[in-house]
Amino acid sequence: MKKATRFRVVSYLMICGLRSKGGINMKFRKLVGLLAVLAMVTALMAGCGGSGSSGSGDAEGGENVLHLGGIGPLTGPAALYGVAVNNGAQLAVDEINAANPDGVQLEWDMQDDEHDAEKSVNAYNKLMDDGMQVLIGTVTSAPCTAVAAEAFENRTFVLTPSASAAAVVEGNDNVYQLCFQDPQQGQIAADYIAENYPDAVVGAIYNNADNYSSGIYDAFKAEFEAKGKKVVATEAFADDANADFSAQLNSMKKHNVDFIFLPIYYTPASNIMKQASDMGYTPKYFGCDGLDGILALEGFDTALAEGSLLLTPFSADAEDDATKAFVEAYQEAYGEKPIQFAADAYDCVYAVYEAFGKTGLGTDASMEEICEALVEQFNGGFSVTGLTASGEMKWEASGIVDKAPKIYLIQDGKYVEQ
Amino acid sequence: MADRLSKSSSRVLKNVVKGNEYRKEALISYAVLVVGYILLQIGAATGFIGHNLQGQFVPICVYVSLAISLNLVVGISGELSLGHAGFMAVGAFTGVVVTRVLEQNIAFAPARLIIALLIAALTAAAAGFIIGIPILGLRGDYLAIVTLAFGEIVRNFMNVLYFGLDEKGHLKFAFNHTIDGIDNSQRIITGAIGATGVTKHATFTSAAILTAFTLFVVLNLKNSKQGRAIMSIRDNRIAGESIGLDVKKYKLMAFVISASLAGMAGCMFGQNYSTLAPVKFNFNTSVLILVFVVLGGIGNIWGGMIAAALLTVLPEALRQFADYRMLTYAIVLILVMIGTYNPAIKARISNIADKIRPKKKKDKDKEKTGKEAA
Numbered sequence: 190m191k192k193a194t195r196f197r198v199v200s201y202l203m204i205c206g207l208r209s210k211g212g213i214n215m216k217f218r219k220l221v222g223l224l225a226v227l228a229m230v231t232a233l234m235a236g237c238g239g240s241g242s243s244g245s246g247d248a249e250g251g252e253n254v255l256h257l258g259g260i261g262p263l264t265g266p267a268a269l270y271g272v273a274v275n276n277g278a279q280l281a282v283d284e285i286n287a288a289n290p291d292g293v294q295l296e297w298d299m300q301d302d303e304h305d306a307e308k309s310v311n312a313y314n315k316l317m318d319d320g321m322q323v324l325i326g327t328v329t330s331a332p333c334t335a336v337a338a339e340a341f342e343n344r345t346f347v348l349t350p351s352a353s354a355a356a357v358v359e360g361n362d363n364v365y366q367l368c369f370q371d372p373q374q375g376q377i378a379a380d381y382i383a384e385n386y387p388d389a390v391v392g393a394i395y396n397n398a399d400n401y402s403s404g405i406y407d408a409f410k411a412e413f414e415a416k417g418k419k420v421v422a423t424e425a426f427a428d429d430a431n432a433d434f435s436a437q438l439n440s441m442k443k444h445n446v447d448f449i450f451l452p453i454y455y456t457p458a459s460n461i462m463k464q465a466s467d468m469g470y471t472p473k474y475f476g477c478d479g480l481d482g483i484l485a486l487e488g489f490d491t492a493l494a495e496g497s498l499l500l501t502p503f504s505a506d507a508e509d510d511a512t513k514a515f516v517e518a519y520q521e522a523y524g525e526k527p528i529q530f531a532a533d534a535y536d537c538v539y540a541v542y543e544a545f546g547k548t549g550l551g552t553d554a555s556m557e558e559i560c561e562a563l564v565e566q567f568n569g570g571f572s573v574t575g576l577t578a579s580g581e582m583k584w585e586a587s588g589i590v591d592k593a594p595k596i597y598l599i600q601d602g603k604y605v606e607q
Numbered sequence: 608m609a610d611r612l613s614k615s616s617s618r619v620l621k622n623v624v625k626g627n628e629y630r631k632e633a634l635i636s637y638a639v640l641v642v643g644y645i646l647l648q649i650g651a652a653t654g655f656i657g658h659n660l661q662g663q664f665v666p667i668c669v670y671v672s673l674a675i676s677l678n679l680v681v682g683i684s685g686e687l688s689l690g691h692a693g694f695m696a697v698g699a700f701t702g703v704v705v706t707r708v709l710e711q712n713i714a715f716a717p718a719r720l721i722i723a724l725l726i727a728a729l730t731a732a733a734a735g736f737i738i739g740i741p742i743l744g745l746r747g748d749y750l751a752i753v754t755l756a757f758g759e760i761v762r763n764f765m766n767v768l769y770f771g772l773d774e775k776g777h778l779k780f781a782f783n784h785t786i787d788g789i790d791n792s793q794r795i796i797t798g799a800i801g802a803t804g805v806t807k808h809a810t811f812t813s814a815a816i817l818t819a820f821t822l823f824v825v826l827n828l829k830n831s832k833q834g835r836a837i838m839s840i841r842d843n844r845i846a847g848e849s850i851g852l853d854v855k856k857y858k859l860m861a862f863v864i865s866a867s868l869a870g871m872a873g874c875m876f877g878q879n880y881s882t883l884a885p886v887k888f889n890f891n892t893s894v895l896i897l898v899f900v901v902l903g904g905i906g907n908i909w910g911g912m913i914a915a916a917l918l919t920v921l922p923e924a925l926r927q928f929a930d931y932r933m934l935t936y937a938i939v940l941i942l943v944m945i946g947t948y949n950p951a952i953k954a955r956i957s958n959i960a961d962k963i964r965p966k967k968k969k970d971k972d973k974e975k976t977g978k979e980a981a
Contacts, residue, residue, distance in 0.1 A: 199669035264933050300926065306882050310662055311923050331884045334803050338881030356882070400800050518686035 202389050223426060228306045252294070255545060255552045257282070257538065258321035259299035259313045260336060262329030267304035270530045274328050274350055275299045276523050277531030280515075281538035282334055294550055295542065304325065306335035309417075313339055321345070322556050323545070323563070325537045328530065330354035330400075337364045346560040349542055350533035353401070358588030363564050365588045368502065369536050374477045375408030377594045378450065378500055382475060383416040389473070390421050392446035394437050396453050397425040405452035405477055426457065434461045435468075442470050451476045455483035462493040462549065478502060478529060484602060491602040500596050502577035503532035507597070515576055529577070536575035540582070544571050579606070629830045630737040634821055636909040640671075643916065644815045651811075659923055667919050668814035669872045672821040673906055674899035674915035678867035681897070682906030683834065684861035685841030685901050686743075690754035691869050691896045693761035695886035696725035697734045698870025699877030703802045704778070706878065709794050710806065711776055720808040720878060724817070724871050727868055731870020734761075735863040743858045758893050765885035770796035799886040801875070801884035817875050821868050825908065828864065837861050902943060 203309030259278055282297040298319060300312035309332030316324065324340060324347045327333035333352035338345045341361040348365045349357060355372065358364050369377070382391060393409065396402035410420055422444040424437035438461065440448060449472045451458050458480055465472065474494070476483075478501040484491050505526045506515050515535060519527040541563070548562035572581040576593035585591055597604040647664060650656035680688045705723040713719050715793060742753045769781045772793045796802050828834045837857045840847040848854055877883045899918060903910030921939065925932045946952055 263930070301932065306664060306880055306884065306887065308922075310880060311659060312926075314658035314660075314662035315923065315926055318659050331800070331882055331886075334882040335880045338804075338807075354800065354803075356800070400798070560722065 192204055218241070223491075243358035253292075253552050254294045254296050255542075256296050256298070256320055256322045256543065256605050258313075258316035258319075258324045258326070259297065260302050260309055260316070260324070260326035260332070260532075261299065262304040263299065263301040264402070265303040265305075267329055269528075270351065271299075271301070271304075271328050273528050273530035274326070274534040276519065276539050277350075277527060277534035278325060280519060280522060280531075280536045281542075284518075285538070285542055293542070297538075299326075302332050304332060306332045309333070309336050312336075313345075317343065322346075322552075322554075322559050323541050325534065325541065327352055330357060333357045337361045340364065341496075342463070344557040344560045346541075346556075346563040348537050350537045351530050354404075360601065361588065362586070363560050365567055365584050366590055367533055367540065367582070368590065369592075369594070370589060371404035372408035373589070374500060375405040375410075375452065376412040378475060378477065379409045379416065379418075381452070381500070381594075381596060382448065383413060383418050384471075386448060389448035389590075390444070390446050391418065391448045391450060392422040392424075392441045392444060392472075393420055393450040394424045394426070394434070394441070394453070395451075396457070397427060399540055401479065402452050402454075406450075409452065411449060422467075431457055432460055434464050437461070438465050438468060438470060441472065442468070444474060448473045448475065451480065454479040455481070455486060459483055459489045459493075463490075466493050473497065475499070481529060482603075484599070491599075494599045495602075497599045498596060499599070499604075500594055500607070501529060502595060503527075503529045504595075504597055506604045507606060509606070512576055532576040536573075536577050536582070539575060540573045543573050547571065615622065621844030629826075632908060633826050633830075636826060636912065637819075639821055639909045639912050640822060642884050647811070657958045659929055660920065663919060663923065664811040665809045665814045665875065666815045667916050668811070668818045668916040669807075669876045669879070670896070670919045672818045672872035672875070673869055673896045674903065674911040675818070675821045675825050676865045676872065677896050677900050678903075678906065678908055678911050679828070679861055679865040679868070681900050682908075683825075683841065684828055684837050684865075686858065686862070687748075687751040688754045688862075688865075689751050689890070689893050689897065690738075690740070690756075690758035690761075691865075692888040692890070692892035693754075693758035694731045694734060694866040695873030695876065695892070696758075696765060696871035696885065698731045698889070699883055700765060700768075700796060700802065700885075701727045701730045702869070702874030702877045703805055704795050706808055706873055708772070708778060708807065710778075716808055717813065720813060723808070723878070724874050727874035728867040729870075731873070732863050732867035734870075735866025736859070739859045739862045739866075743855055743862060755890065755893070758888070758890060762885050762888050765801070765888075768796055769794070769798055779880070789869045799885065801882065801886075803882045805877065805881050805883060807878055807881060809875050814875050814879075817871060821872070822908070822912075824864065824868060828861075829908075833857065833860060861961075902940075902947065904947070 235543070257278070259275065260270050261274050263271045263275065278297055282295045286294050288422060297320070298316065300315055302309035302312045309327050313327075313336045315325070324336075324345050326347070326349055327336045328349075328351050330352045331354075333349050334354065334356045337347060337357055338361070339345075341363060344363065346363055347361075348367060351368050352366065353368050353371050355370050358366055382389065391413070395406040397406075406423075410423075413420055422439050422440050426434070426437065434457070449461075451461065451474055453476070455476075458474070458476060461478070462474065474497040474512065476499040480497075480499045481501040481504060483489065483494055484506070505512070505528070506577075507513075512532075515532065516527060519525075519531060531590060544563055544566040545559070547566055548559070550562050554562075567584045568586045570583065572583045574581055577595075579595050580593045582590055582592040596607045598607055599605075647656065647660075651661050651664075663819070673695065677688065677691050680686050701721040705726050706719050709722060713722075715743045720764060738753070738757050742750055767782050771779050772795065773779055829838075836852050837860070840852060840857055841852050844854060873888075895918075896915075899915040900911045902918065903912065903914035918940075922932065922936050925935050925939075928935045
């Protein structure tokens with residue numbers, strides 16, 4: 190009965206549709222066409238309005254507001270990182286504004302770049318039109334390199350939360366990184382292992398098609414050998430979707446490796462741990478920040494990662510007060526656990542805010558004045574504490590961050606800082 | 608109705624014979640370019656146009672050039688090509704390497720740019736020739752599939768390609784690993800990271816000149832003996848063959864010229880940013896260029912130019928929609944597609960055009976057709 194009714198309805202609609210082809214359809218088509226024209230006109234007017242109002246930020250200078258710009262992927266496959274940075278920075282801005290309503294107020298404006306260098310430069314120019322005074326960004330490395338060159342020419346102060354490639358700061362005196370550079374992570378890991386595990390037989394498995402992974406591995410190997418040690422066995426793979434690591438693990442086992450360096454993301458790492466355990470092979474693992482998140486991976490037995498070490502600037506599971514407060518506030522505001530990128534952005538906002546306070550400039554200062562003053566601060570031993578460093582963060586004149594690394598041990602399914 | 612139809616068709620026929628249609632198209636195309644250039648320059652000089660739009664001047668010119676060159680394959684030669692970004696990539700990376708090498712020898716920047724453009728055109732033409740020979744025997748969808756594959760191959764090839772200069776300033780390259788003995792400062796292309804620290808050579812004026820050159824080449828080709836041969840093959844391949852046209856030769860001609868023009872546009876694009884990654888030249892970019900051509904009307908050169916310019920600016924103009932920006936962009940795109948292909952709207956536009964047409968000329972036309980009919 191029910192079926193028959195549905196059939197009748199459908200056929201009725203079909204007949205209506207067929208009948209309407211002459212009359213209603215024409216009207217519909219006209220309507221759609223009109224809408225299209227309207228949409229185009231509105232879009233164009235929106236564009237003109239945007240560019241016409243350039244410099245409006247300067248007009249508000251009297252309100253004691255410092256305009257912070259942000260750039261990152263808010264859409265597209267890398268959106269996870271951009272959204273985290275947007276949330277983390279917004280949280281810091283809200284905290285600062287609420288804590289001191291009579292002092293310098295911050296305004297945060299983040300523009301989407303879809304993880305594309307061309308769009309990123311467009312976003313940067315849009316922020317320039319809107320009166321940005323300091324740039325916190327860009328989130329990802331390749332777009333950041335493009336934007337850094339523009340910022341160098343226009344004299345915008347740049348502090349990137351997470352663009353870790355060396356090219357970002359190279360040749361740009363006003364661009365600084367809050368995150369470790371990829372090679373820096375490799376060096377830190379090599380130093381730590383050489384010092385704390387002098388008797389370990391060390392091997393490495395890395396992704397040689399990935400810039401991040403091979404960047405860390407190259408620096409790790411160079412530093413480790415400089416310490417008079419040797420990486421006994423090295424195996425590579427070329428795809429993070431790789432599921433079978435038996436060849437790599439057998440090679441490790443053959444060389445009696447008992448300490449494997451894994452500068453890779455957590456998905457392949459989880460497969461490595463699982464398969465090693467199935468083989469009855471139980472080495473110790475050391476990962477970098479790509480490994481963060483492995484404990485939350487669905488279907489992963491956290492017991493496999495027990496005793497592993499990882500070098501990461503931030504962990505939402507850490508037990509210190511600052512992290513706990515941040516994680517709580519973040520969860521309340523956005524309903525999810527913060528990732529490393531959110532903490533990086535949070536620290537960036539505080540670093541810029543505090544450095545700006547020390548310059549003695551007012552918020553009506555121009556972008557160029559602020560840039561030179563902040564460069565002076567950052568090069569002159571300015572330091573700040575944050576979520577992503579144990580102790581204080583400082584900057585070298587080259588733009589590279591100087592902070593004590595955080596190394597965690599996975600114990601009872603939790604991160605314990607070493 | 609029938610009377611009107613015969614009138615307009617005879618008008619078209621006469622215009623074609625007299626070359627009027629060509630002159631009209633060329634006039635509108637050059638006018639679009641010159642007026643656009645002047646308006647943007649005035650806007651920038653008076654401060655009416657902000658950084659955001661100014662930063663897009665070169666990309667607009669590049670995309671307009673790409674739309675014109677793809678129109679040569681899609682509109683004039685009648686083949687669907689989905690690998691235009693591949694040729695763009697070849698030109699872009701060639702340009703980066705050439706300008707970097709020339710920096711040691713030639714101090715005058717525009718000269719470096721011109722040489723880079725020429726070499727980019729040659730390498731892209733070579734790439735077009737190599738893939739054109741085996742595939743232009745294919746028809747329809749097959750050509751689309753192979754060109755799509757070509758675009759992806761170029762991108763993946765660039766992902767493993769390393770270029771650098773050694774101490775003596777000699778060019779070296781390697782696959783899938785960094786080059787021994789060459790430090791960061793001498794690297795030109797580093798695999799998937801692409802090129803970083805590129806000295807920018809592109810300016811709005813040079814990009815506009817490139818667009819004018821592209822337009823000049825395509826319009827003149829279209830109006831030449833070869834161009835008419837290409838179009839006749841598009842309209843009826845068998846008829847073309849029957850009068851002795853070498854189908855493969857003419858198709859290859861259109862394809863290679865289009866590829867070299869795309870290479871030049873890619874070179875200009877690469878010279879506008881300090882970094883260039885292979886991922887930029889993926890399938891989406893090829894499709895984007897195709898969208899310009901389709902939206903402007905396949906075979907309609909000035910239509911494609913306007914579509915390319917508007918669609919490059921549109922995502923930026925929509926920034927105020929924040930989270931809904933890309934959604935709005937997609938909706939606008941769909942509506943415009945529906946709108947411009949709507950016969951009712953097309954008829955309305957041609958009605959308006961008829962009304963605007965000077966009465967004198969219309970009368971003249973009438974007179975002439977009257978005479979002919981008699």
